Structure formats: structure tokens, C-alpha cells
Amino acid sequence: MRKIVCLALCLALLAQPALALPEMGTLYAKSAALYAANGQELYSYNADEPLQPASVTKIMTMLLTMEALDRGEVSLDTMITGSEYACSMGGTQIWLEPGEQLTLDEMLKAIAVGSANDCAVAVAEHLAGTEAAFVERMNTRAAELGCTGTQFINANGLDGMGQKTMTTAHDLALISCELLRHPKILDYTRIWMDSIRGGKFSLANTNKMLKSYQGLTGLKTGYISEAGFCISATAERDGLSLVAIVMAAPTKENRMADATALLNYGFANFTAYTLPDDLLPPVPVTLGRAAFVQPQMEDSGSLIIEKSKAAALEPQIDLPESVRAPIEQGQPLGELTVLSDGQVVLRVPLVAAEAVECKGLGELFSGLWGALFCGAQENQTN
Structure with missing residues (x-):
């Protein structure tokens, strides 16, 4: 597995001191x-x-x-x-x-x-x-x-x-x-x-x-x-x-107050961050009809993180050097680990964004023949 360590994500607008989340308060x-x-x-x-x-x-x-x-x-x-x-x-x-x-x-x-x-x-x-x-x-x-x-x-x-x-x-x-x-x-x-x-x-x-x-x-x-x-x-x-x-x-008013408190807590303390498209490199595919497969996060592509930790995020991506066809859409490929101040805050599975079929026998034979033919031509030239 190769490991790519990216620079800290730039979320300066959301940056806050790294403090523990506040208490929710009493719910009804x-x-x-x-x-x-x-x-x-x-x-x-x-x-x-x-x-x-x-x-x-x-x-x-x-x-x-x-x-x-x-x-x-x-x-x-x-x-x-x-x-x-x-x-x-x-x-x-x-x-x-x-x-x-x-x-x-x-x-x-x-x-x-x-x-x-x-x-x-x-x-x-x-x-x-x-x-x-x-x-x-x-x-x-x-x-x-x-x-x-x-x-x-x-x-x-x-x-x-x-x-x-x-x-x-x-x-x-x-x-x-x-x-x-x-x-x-x-x-x-x-x-x-x-x-x-x-x-x-x-x-x-x-x-x-x-x-x-x-x-x-x-x-x-x-x-x-x-x-x-x-x-x-x-x-x-x-x-x-x-x-x-x-x-x-106990009451309608209590229900509304609790739901409001929960949602306010969430919006005040968490944020959604979508990884840049170029953060996840394509993985080479062997014996496939496509040369590469694009990894993506298993969920919608957004990370939900504490705002207080947003300024010091460091994603680590573990992906294989290559994968062998056939590959199914959604097939596990690796893992994204998000760190903040050296502590793991989130682990997200990385999966194949699309399926990649195996080459047929004719395609494999054609590729082998092309490689042999090119090799023979190079030898004649030399």
C-alpha cells in the first residue's frame, strides 16, 4: 500500500481554537x-x-x-x-x-x-x-x-x-x-x-x-x-x-425546543467539507478495459467534522499500487484517515467510482501481439 500524506486542509474561515465540544444542555x-x-x-x-x-x-x-x-x-x-x-x-x-x-x-x-x-x-x-x-x-x-x-x-x-x-x-x-x-x-x-x-x-x-x-x-x-x-x-x-x-x-413545545437545541448544536459545532477532486489519485488497473479506476469516498463525498478541528486537518490516503480487473462499482479500494493534531477524527472507506471489466481474450491477444511486434521492430532498428 502506498501512503500519500497531503498538506493540512485550508479551512481558515472555519478555524477556531481546538476546544472540546460544549455541553448540549438539558433536554426535556x-x-x-x-x-x-x-x-x-x-x-x-x-x-x-x-x-x-x-x-x-x-x-x-x-x-x-x-x-x-x-x-x-x-x-x-x-x-x-x-x-x-x-x-x-x-x-x-x-x-x-x-x-x-x-x-x-x-x-x-x-x-x-x-x-x-x-x-x-x-x-x-x-x-x-x-x-x-x-x-x-x-x-x-x-x-x-x-x-x-x-x-x-x-x-x-x-x-x-x-x-x-x-x-x-x-x-x-x-x-x-x-x-x-x-x-x-x-x-x-x-x-x-x-x-x-x-x-x-x-x-x-x-x-x-x-x-x-x-x-x-x-x-x-x-x-x-x-x-x-x-x-x-x-x-x-x-x-x-x-x-x-x-x-x-412531555409537550409539543418541549419537542420543538429539543429538536431546535439539537439542530442548533449541530450547525454551531460541525461543518461539512468536500474533498478536492484531485485529492484522490486514480489507481492503475491491470488486465482491465480501462487503464485506471477512480476512487471515491463511500458516502456522499463530504466529511462531517468539528469546526474546532477544521484548521488542522491532515488526510492520509491508503491505496494499492494497482488493482486487477474485474472491478465492481463500489468495490473497496482503500481508506481515507483524517487526522487532527495527530488524532484520528474520521475513517472513510474508499471505493471504486465505476466498474472496470476484464479485457476479452481477443483484446489480450491483440495487446500481446502488439507488444511483440513493437519489440521486434525495435530490435530490427537497432
Whole structure:
């Protein structure tokens, strides 16, 4: 492995004395977490305590819906039919009638903006056949994302017959970060007021922070009496995207205060820095149809770092002298280690930005023949 040590990154505008992060202060909620959208944990408070998420459950329902959209299994114009069961949900709803059809676009709007329990179940039934089958997908997907304290029982977060959805602030943050990989969802979660059914039914967003917090983008509020007031609050400023999770706050005001404190803490103390394009050198490829493969960071390409450490960053890049084809897109190539004052602040896997196929037998033979022919010509010349 060769090691390339670059000069300290120039972040003079962000430079501050290297001090420990300040304390968050007292939160009202039983549990809270602050993450960067790339999945990097920035702060946690009782984040592994299992609690009820109420309607924040719907972030997983929306995630599975967006993934189905990406796979082409449905489109925003797909008509979703309200079943007798979906229409019986109660709680926050748009009063679907059995047999009523709305587009998936309207259903998503009702779920994200109005927190419609009936629409969440109708979409679940359409995607998986039954809500029970959809719940299996929810739990499987949660496990794939590394959620260890989550058990969904339905698509909307209501209590069931002697059952409760349980999750943790840590797990909700992971699900929220994954949902943010589908930026189309923000077209719905950022809506303040809208309507469906041809303008006959009005929707007002349950997330009142959209009007009070600069840069807020979503994602979902939740409340039932046993769960208290919960939220997955996402916001973006100056290229830094954050996820704040608040669970079991005593009041709406406490929920908003905690989410605001978490996001303020994140924006005050962390920054996103994107590495220059020329920092990662291409790696030579042997026996490949391309001579080089470009490494890139496994995540979005941004590092989330403490502002107090930004002035003294020193990246170290470990890459092989060469790699052999075939190479798959996303295949691990090496590692980027970021140091500050000699201390490791971040390790980021480096992966192949594109696939490189092996040369075919004809290409290999042609290359060998060309090398032999050129060599023979040189000998004749000499």
C-alpha cells in the first residue's frame, strides 16, 4: 500500500481554537440523537432506550415506498385503493372511503403532510398485498440498516391489539438518514399546506418547525398518549444536512425546543467539507478495459467534522499500487484517515467510482501481439 500524506486542509474561515465540544444542555425528552445525513453520529442521549415512536413510524413506510418507486414497481400516478381495513384506522386520517382511489402522489402527500393513518395502511397493502406482509418488509429493512432495537407492528405507529411499535432514537436516525437518500421525499415533507381530492380536502403539516426553523426539510412528527411527543427533524444549512431525533417529550413545545437545541448544536459545532477532486489519485488497473479506476469516498463525498478541528486537518490516503480487473462499482479500494493534531477524527472507506471489466481474450491477444511486434521492430532498428 502506498501512503500519500497531503498538506493540512485550508479551512481558515472555519478555524477556531481546538476546544472540546460544549455541553448540549438539558433536554426535556427521554431520548434524543443527532446525526449527520451521512449516518455519522454527532450526539446522543439515551439513544438506545426502546420507546414508542408513534407516527414517526411512517418514515419507514415512506422509505419502502420511495424504494419501490426507484425500482419501478409503482409510479406517482399509480392508483391506490382504500380497503375496508385501511379505512378503519382512526386517529389522524383523511377519511378514506372503502373503494376510494387516490394516486400514490396524493397518498404520499397525505402521509407526509397530514400523517394520515388510513393512507399509510392503504399504501402498505398496495405494495405488499397485506399490511402484515408490509410490516415484515419494514422489520427486515430495519435490520438491514443496522437497527437493533426496532420492532414494527403496523405501517402507521398506532397501538395494536396488545402490541406496540418499539424503536430507539438511534434506529430512527438510521432510517431517517436512509430516507434522505431519496431527495424526492422532501418535495412532500417540506409542504406547509396543500390539498388533495381536487382541492376538496385541505392538508396542514403537523411539523410546525417548518415555519420556525431556518433550513428545515422534514421529516415526520408523532404523538400518541403513551409515546409522548416525537419527531424526526431534518434541516440543511451551508451543505450540512442534519437529523435530530426526539422521543417521548412531555409537550409539543418541549419537542420543538429539543429538536431546535439539537439542530442548533449541530450547525454551531460541525461543518461539512468536500474533498478536492484531485485529492484522490486514480489507481492503475491491470488486465482491465480501462487503464485506471477512480476512487471515491463511500458516502456522499463530504466529511462531517468539528469546526474546532477544521484548521488542522491532515488526510492520509491508503491505496494499492494497482488493482486487477474485474472491478465492481463500489468495490473497496482503500481508506481515507483524517487526522487532527495527530488524532484520528474520521475513517472513510474508499471505493471504486465505476466498474472496470476484464479485457476479452481477443483484446489480450491483440495487446500481446502488439507488444511483440513493437519489440521486434525495435530490435530490427537497432
